[in-house]
Amino acid sequence: MEASEAALDLAFVVDRAISIIDNIDSTLSARRPPGLKAPQGTKCSYAWPPSRFSPLDIAIIAETATRKALYGVNNNHPLNEKDAPLYPNDQDQPLVARKFLCWLSLVETKPLSKTSLFLAPVAFLAHQEREDWYRITGHKSRFYATVSEFIDYARAEFEKVGANSKHHVMGLLTPWFFEKNEIVADAEKRGRAIPISWERGCFRAGMMLRINKIREPNADPSYQVVLFKPSSPIYAGAVDQRPGRREKQDEWIDKLWQELHAGFAPQERWIGGAIHIHLYPVSRNVPPDSVEVTCELIEATMRDGSTFPTTSAEFLRRGYTRMGQYQERKPGH
Structure with missing residues (x-):
């Protein structure tokens, strides 16, 4: 048997095993959420994670691999610089992005x-x-969130009052604009398991969604939504230019606006943007992709919120485009 045929047979066996596991998983009760017990050999004399984090935050932080890597970390006890996570890239698995976001927060x-x-x-x-x-993702899709879950989270954060009140909610978007049959065909062509073809060839598109709560004196709050969307030619590796990919991206973003309109009815929307100076850690011998660039912006904003634009002039200077008032499309249009 030739090597390529053997590889295809092995890939088939792996995919079959995954299918069997999936079928078994579907018959079992939901798994219990992971606990917050300190990893073996780790000592911590203070409550962790800090009580200011929401139950959803804690559930994500408590994921086994994330908890093991970050147990005890907070704003008074950061990791050493050499141990801090690099920016996730467009081929990284979702737990890599989760680890970065949890560490940063x-x-x-x-x-x-x-x-x-x-x-x-x-x-x-x-x-x-x-x-x-x-x-297709080898069960990894469960570690990604949905737009509706982000919106529910943002609404809950904005409902906090007093010292716990929030004015801004940010999230990392990493969708991809591939069809499932493309990934299956690539796996068959290369003689490897389907999840490997997804991870290595189904590039994620990095964007940042930020919702700002604006409250005028004696008025109900209104909302401003900013979608940081790095694109060519500013970032050479940010956009996949293959036929059909841009159209899928535009459709996804349009549906994103629909969800945001239903959840917040934002009075102001901005899209685009650029980073003036790149300080990203070099993890690969390639230009930064859209996920890395977006994570750089998120980190800079979390470290110093004043670096994010607040006026129309600042948004325009940073490469954003102001969008008109959202008009919901009628069926058939």
Whole structure:
């Protein structure tokens, strides 16, 4: 038997095993959420994670690998610089992005912080889409969040009052604009397991979504939504230019606006943007991709909120475009 045929047979066996596991998983009761017990050999004399984090934040931080890497980390006890996570890239698995977001929030969220960072990368518009990708991703889709989950999180954060009140909520978006059959075909062509083809070839598109709560004196709050979307030619590796990919991205963003309109009816929307000076850690011998660039912006904003634009002039100077008032499309249009 030739090597390529043997590889295909092995890939088939692996995919079959995954399918069997999926079928078994579907018959079992939901797994219990991971606990917050200190990893073996780790000592911590203070409560962790800090009580200022929401139950959803804690559930994400408590994931086994994340907890093991970050146990005890907070704004008074940061990691050594050499141990701090690099920016995730467009081929990294979701737990890599989760680890980065959790680390950044743990070290930069102070007791009176007015900004909340959503700790799971958002890749899907709805839960059904996440389920559809479950097998293709080798079960990794469950570590991504949906747009609706981010919106629910943001609404809950904005409802906090007093010292706990929040003015800004940010999230990392990492959707991809590939079809499932493309990944399956690539796996068959290369003779490897389907999840490997997803991880290495289904590049994630990095964007940052920020919702700002604006309250005028004696008025109900209104909202400003900013979508940081790095693109060519500013960032050479930020956008996949293959046929059909841009159209899928535009459709995804349009549906994102629909969800945001339903959740917040924002009075002001901005899209685009650029970073003036790159200080990203070099993890690969390639230009920064859109996920890395976006994480750089999120980190800079968490460290110093004053670096983010607040006026129309600042947004325009930073490469953003102001969008008109959202008009909901009628069926058939």
